[in-house]
Amino acid sequence: MKPLSALCAMVLACAMAHADTTAADSDFRATWTQPQKPFQIYGNTYYVGSHGLSAILITSPKGHVLIDGTLPENAAMIESNIRALGFRVQDIKLILNSHAHGDHAGAIAALAHDSGAPVAASAKSAKAMELGGDDPDDPQHGMAPFYPKISKIRIVANGETVRIGSLALHMHAMPGHTPGSTGWTWRSCEENRCLSIVYADSISLLSTDDYRYTDPAHPELLAGYRHTLAMLAVLPCDILLTPHPRDGFFEKAAGIAPGKSNPLIDTQACKAYADEGQQNLEQRVQKEAGTQKATH
Numbered sequence: 001m002k003p004l005s006a007l008c009a010m011v012l013a014c015a016m017a018h019a020d021t022t023a024a025d026s027d028f029r030a031t032w033t034q035p036q037k038p039f040q041i042y043g044n045t046y047y048v049g050s051h052g053l054s055a056i057l058i059t060s061p062k063g064h065v066l067i068d069g070t071l072p073e074n075a076a077m078i079e080s081n082i083r084a085l086g087f088r089v090q091d092i093k094l095i096l097n098s099h100a101h102g103d104h105a106g107a108i109a110a111l112a113h114d115s116g117a118p119v120a121a122s123a124k125s126a127k128a129m130e131l132g133g134d135d136p137d138d139p140q141h142g143m144a145p146f147y148p149k150i151s152k153i154r155i156v157a158n159g160e161t162v163r164i165g166s167l168a169l170h171m172h173a174m175p176g177h178t179p180g181s182t183g184w185t186w187r188s189c190e191e192n193r194c195l196s197i198v199y200a201d202s203i204s205l206l207s208t209d210d211y212r213y214t215d216p217a218h219p220e221l222l223a224g225y226r227h228t229l230a231m232l233a234v235l236p237c238d239i240l241l242t243p244h245p246r247d248g249f250f251e252k253a254a255g256i257a258p259g260k261s262n263p264l265i266d267t268q269a270c271k272a273y274a275d276e277g278q279q280n281l282e283q284r285v286q287k288e289a290g291t292q293k294a295t296h
Contacts, residue, residue, distance in 0.1 A: 032071055032103060038081035039253060042239055042262055043188030044167075045197055047253070048081040050074050053103055054243050056199055057082060058186060062165025063093030066117070067184055067199055068243060069107030072147055078107065079114060092117040093164045096156075098201040098243045099178040100128035100135065102147040109148035119153045120162055122173060124180030126153040137179050139207035139221075156182075172231060175224030176277075177202040185235065195238035198270055202243055203228070203277035205284040214288045225281060229274045237270035 031052030038048045041056075049055035053070035055078050064087060069075065079089045092115040097105050100121070108129065112119050121129060128135035132149040135141055156162060158173035172183040181201040187194045205213060205225070213222050239262075240246075252263040 033074060033077075035077060036081075036250075038085050040085075040256070041188075041241070041253070041264060042195055042197065043190045045186075045188045045239075046085055048078050048085070049245075050077060051250070052244065054199075054241060054245055055081075056241060057085070057087065057092075058167055058169070058188070059087060060165040060167045063167075064091050065094045065096060065162075065164055065167055065169060066092050066111065066115075067096045068098055068104045069095070069111050071103055072106040072110065075107035075110035075114070078111065089115045091115075094162060095119045096162070096169065096184055097121045097125055097129065097182065098184075098199065099181040100125045100133060100138075101140070101178065102133055102145050104243050105129050105133070105150070106147040109150050112150065119150055120156045121153050122158070122171070122180040122182045123155045124175075125178070125182060126155055126180070128178070128180060129153060135178075137218075139178070139205075139211045139213070142208050172235075173224070174201045174203075174228040174231075175221055176228050177204055177206070179221055179224075181228075183232075195265065196236040197239050197241065198235060198237045199241045199243075200232060200270065200273060203232075203273065203280060205280050212288050212291075213284055225277075229277045229281070232274035232277070233271050235270050238267055239264050240266065240269035240273060242273070 032050055034051035036049060036051040038046060040046050044059045046057040046059065047054065048057045049068070049070050053074065054068060055070055056067040058065045070078065082089055095108055095112055095117050097108060108119055128138060129150040130153060133144060133146045138144065156171045158171060160171050162169050162171065167186065169184050169186045172185065174181040174183045183198065183200045185196060185198050188197050255263040
């Protein structure tokens, strides 16, 4: 019998014409399914995603944690990457998510099935994943494709710590890109040096044409986004990881070598990411203000 990951890949590869509005360029989307050789980021933290979509494995002798599954058709690729690093898919004991769009949550159902691992997420992300992405509260509802539904999701609250063996990952609510957007932080160590690793969710404010972040009907999302940026600016952050690898990420990663300074270490990266988000916010608010004036 073929694993669920293979079946999902065959059934959904054609259905997923694009999984996020940032995929308007088909050449860009091609990177989302482009194989990427897995590698060690720092200590027990590894990159196991595709070239354009992150999946992060954090390992321990008592079991591993996987963050994000990327596209449905990438499940087999992620599993192959995990095995290539010398780890077993069946040793994944928990699967986490950044946000519940098909390009990050699409393969989670297959990965959970193949590993036997439970899934944990924020309450709003859990609702979206249980609906397979058919979430009316999502700013991109109606244009972000659906994906295999995920059931029996453990709800994680803002500020809560999830643990697997010696691993401790802290949840940070990051509403904005979606209502349930989530960041995760943990510590990874090499020899006697431990670093703060941040997996921060997407900070782009993308939506359908009729959605307005400044609409009084849902003020909590814009307020939450402002809180997200303030939190990011002061978060302990030695290495920043994001669901879509940032420009230069793989070039820097190629320079990781024993005995040399890790080029991914940048203690100002989270603040710079927050500054970028602030620019996104200002542009979005100005755009919506201009649109409102044009309709009156």
